[in-house]
Amino acid sequence: MNSYEVLFVIANALDDEKKEATVEIVKGIIGDGGEVTRVDVIGTRRLAYPINKKHEGYYVLVEFNAPPELPKELDRRLRISDDVVRHIIINKDEK
8 A cells, every 4th residue: 555645626616515525525436445544625725827717726635545556546537527626646655
């Protein structure tokens, strides 16, 4: 099991229940093959540059332990999600 973290930005226009549901979906994807160690909801922040004419996003950082194939599946699922504006997955063990 490797140690990873994923930072993703949810569209700020969504209501709070939908944002929480998106966070739970990500935790569920990770929980299928790994374990979530920490969830840090950063909240609404201004984006560095407009993305699809949006200037603010809802940031969430999730740290987790998982086998090497799980981040590929997580990346695929986050790419096709309409609620997630941007995301990045980092392997914390490769330093």
